[in-house]
Amino acid sequence: MLKSLFNWKVLLNLVFAIVVFVGLVWLTFRWLEYHTRHGQEVPVPNVINKSVHEAVKVLDDAGLEYEVDSFKYDPKYRPFQVLQIYPSPGSRVKDGRAIRLVVNPRNWAPVAIPDVINKYSGLAFQRLDQVGLKVGDTIFEPSIQKEAIIRLLYKGNTIKPGTLIPRFSTIDVVVGSGPMRNISIPNVVGLTVKEARQAIARSLFEVGLVEHEDGSKDESDIIYYQDPAAGDVRDQGMQIDLWASKRTPAELRAKVEELNSIYRMKIDTSLPPIHYEEVPNPSEPKINELTPVTPTAVPKKDNPKPEVVKSETSKPAATAPKTDNKAKTTNTTGNKPVTNTTQPSTQKPKAKKVVVE
Structure with a gap:
């Protein structure tokens, strides 16, 4: 087995494989060097404080690409002035x-x-301030939504929520001042439903129930009855109910009379007016100033005040007026006449004393 391993054919194939592998590695590195431009680096030019147009031109001449990032606005610098650059100026980067x-x-x-x-x-002003908007003029307008935001104005034009405007811009707000009082209700009888809606909206009212005679929703039907009636006064925002039909109000006279009996209050003027007189209280008797008042004897208590005894020679009190028509009576048990001083005078008496002889 070892002998076959050192065969020249095997060694030749092994050397060939090694040469091919080294060649492929060399070619790969050469391709990467060419593709990445290894060793071809250029310094980053300093374009800070230049305008973006000047900076772009300098980078193009240096063979560099660029990306522009809009930073937050700073009023201390000029518009479109380059504030920062990455990588920093002087760094060497590839072409x-x-x-x-x-x-x-x-x-x-x-x-x-x-x-x-x-x-x-109040909450709306706080929300506008949070997003960086300033509130300018506050315009009050009659509305049933008192102290609520009705519209927003930017440079005199109405803007809707979601519109993009520069931060720290000044906007005007229209706030409701409450409903107007005693507005005359317009006459919409004879108009179409569409025209009646417009007339009611112009008068600052709202459309309430709209009842069509045939049950349809045709806006071209003619109004033949309304409640409240035309000429009545109501506050802003009140609802006006409408009855509509394809026929004219003259053709629906019976229906109008029926609705009048329901929604219009009738006042009977044939009855005489009612007069109210004051009735005296029977528990309080009338006092006629011309009728003398006879004093009544008050029962004495255990500790009565000393009695004033009038003798024959005593003079009458200075406050009691003298009268010539005193009633004299004869005592049946004695011989001396008794003068009755309790006889009232014809004038209105003042405070009296009870005199006992």
């Missing part, structure tokens, strides 16, 4: 290597308008 340029954009990066429509104004 055809792509160089990355970081360029200052012309303006701030665009941001999308957030969806703040119909949101409370």
Whole structure:
């Protein structure tokens, strides 16, 4: 077996295989050297602070490729100024290597308008500030959504949520100030459903129930009845119900009368007006100033006040008026006449005292 291994034919085949293997390895490295341009390196030129157009021209002349990356806007630098370069200037790279340029954009990066429509104004302002937008003028407009965002304006034009505008742009907001009061309801009887919707929207109302006589949804049907009636006043945003038909209101007079009996309140003016008079309280008797008031004896308590005894020679009190028509009575048990001082006078008495003789 060893003798056959050292046969010249075997050795020749082994040498041939080794030569072929070495040749293939040499050819592979030569191909890689040619393909990768081994040893052909060029320095990266310094294009920082140049404009992007100048930097691209320099890189083309050096046989290098380039990639432009828009960095965040910095107002301290010129628009389209090269701020950074990768690899760094002076590095040696192969011919055809792509160089990355970081360029200052012309303006701030665009941001999308957030969806703040119909949101409370306080939360909407906070959301706009978070995305980098500034709120300019606040315009109040009548709306049933008080303190809610109705529209957003950018340079005087209405913008929708999702629109891209430069960051730190100033936008104006339209905020609802509450509904208007006492608006006259328009007359839409005789109009088509489509025309009635437009007239109701112009008057700041909303369309409520729309009942078609034939059950269809034809917008060309004619309105023959509405509720509330035309000329009534309502607040902004109130709904107006409509009844529509392909026939004219004159042909539906009976139907209109039927609806009037349901939705229109009738006031009977044939009844006499009602007068309201004040009825005196029977528990409180009327006091006639011309009728004298007879004082009543008040029962005395255990500790009565000292009585005032009037003698024959005593003079009447200074406050009591003198009268000539005093009623005199004769005491049946004695001979002395008794003067009755409790007889009221014709004038309205003041505070009286009970005098006992």
